[in-house]
Amino acid sequence: MKNNKEVINLYIEDRQDTLEWTGDEVEIETLDEVVTFILNDIKQQYHTDLLTLRDQENQYYEIDQIVEFKRPHTFITIPQRHDVKTLAKNEVRGNRNIYSIKNDTILFQKYKETCKVETVNYRLEDIKKANKKYVDTLVGIFDEMVIQPKKRNSLKNEVPSPIQFQDQPESPKFGQSPKESVSPSWIQRKSLSDSSKKNDLKQCTIDEVAKHNTINSAWIVINSKVYDVTKYLNKHPGGKEELMKGVGTDGTALFMQNHPWVNAHYLLEQFQVGFLINHK
Incomplete structure (x- = not known):
């Protein structure tokens, strides 16, 4: 057989x-x-x-x-x-x-x-x-x-080189960052409307973030970066109430608990308003 x-x-x-x-x-x-x-x-x-x-x-x-x-x-x-x-x-x-x-x-x-x-x-x-x-x-x-579900993992504009099968612990090409890469084809983000946005980012204390803890002004800290998620509250898949649990605080632990695989800054960059300082 x-x-x-x-x-x-x-x-x-x-x-x-x-x-x-x-x-x-x-x-x-x-x-x-x-x-x-x-x-x-x-x-x-x-x-x-x-x-x-x-x-x-x-x-x-x-x-x-x-x-x-x-x-x-x-x-x-x-x-x-x-x-x-x-x-x-x-x-x-x-x-x-x-x-x-x-x-x-x-x-x-x-x-x-x-x-x-x-x-x-x-x-x-x-x-x-x-x-x-x-x-x-x-x-x-x-x-x-x-x-786009059928395009989940590609990277465009990369120039592949042949893999060298040697007795080294790793291929010299694998594990290295590509010379040029863009977002994968299954996730396309709109470009920032203001290219000078980075120059406007603030240095924020946790006390300042805590003042923005309402549905009309909702800030959250993830990995020491401060984001204004006010416009996103009603669209959060877990509901507005779940996201509000982290608003006005350092929500890094909460974020990692619910979506540990997600690169938060990659998704929320255009909502960033500053960096967190003097916080332990």
Whole structure:
């Protein structure tokens, strides 16, 4: 009997996620949902909403292309994150997640080296709900974003170079920031109307921020940056009341609790009014 088992591997640092399934038994849409689920988990792990996907020849791919062409090896890097190193070799990583896929169920097995440490049976419906929740969160965080679900992870205007498979701890290209990068095609932001905005940013104390704690003047601090989110209150996906919990305070911990994978400044830059000073 012919063995028509197929495999897709995703790599980042010492993590390897493997999708395995039997030939024609699994639909493309199912594979797309599982790959998206994995990439969303990686974004949460590394607190980012930007990923770059490349194959062994350093060619760039979208999620749907990885699935459609059934790319066996995809290497993931994060632009501007020099601390995230992804090996270029196709060697087995120490942290391995294996997804054995059927159309309606996914058996998840987690390994540390050779030891299995976790087993979970997912329903495809649960995977879809998790993916929808992730996108809905991003839509709600910044109302001027444009979401294009099939273009979730590309970076344009980058010039790829061949990967050097050497006995070095990492590829000289992987893990380095690209010479030029723009927003991924699935998130497009409107440009700042005032290019001199940065010159107008204030130095704010926490006492000054605390004065702006109403629905008519709502300031919040995230990662030492002060944002005026007054116009966003009624559009927050968790409701105005949830966002108001952080208004007038340092809301960094609250923000990280609810959307740890999101780059807050990337989304809210045009709402920034200043920097927080003299605050411990």
